[in-house]
Amino acid sequence: MKVNVEIDCTPLEARQFFGLPDVAPMQMAVMEKLQQQMTSNIEKVSPEALMQSWLDPKLAERFQDMFVAMAGLGSTSKKDRK
Numbered sequence: 001m002k003v004n005v006e007i008d009c010t011p012l013e014a015r016q017f018f019g020l021p022d023v024a025p026m027q028m029a030v031m032e033k034l035q036q037q038m039t040s041n042i043e044k045v046s047p048e049a050l051m052q053s054w055l056d057p058k059l060a061e062r063f064q065d066m067f068v069a070m071a072g073l074g075s076t077s078k079k080d081r082k
Contacts, residue, residue, distance in 0.1 A: 007014075009055065043049065 009017070012022070
């Protein structure tokens with residue numbers, strides 16, 4: 001015996017029929033927060049922000065301090081060098 005049941009309804013109607021909660025408001029809130037976070041992170045990776053972080057005048061000094069410390073040629077703090 002073969003029985004076919006065809007139900008024509010929307011997803012919302014099916015959720016209501018089975019007593020499942022409507023998650024649309026929660027999903028919209030989560031998507032808005034995610035969009036805000038993505039927008040703020042995109043601003044951090046803009047070409048201007050990247051150039052400022054790469055061309056930081058203190059960056060060369062930090063690299064020099066790091067290499068001196070790795071080579072063991074001096075101390076890592078500026079107080080000890082004076």
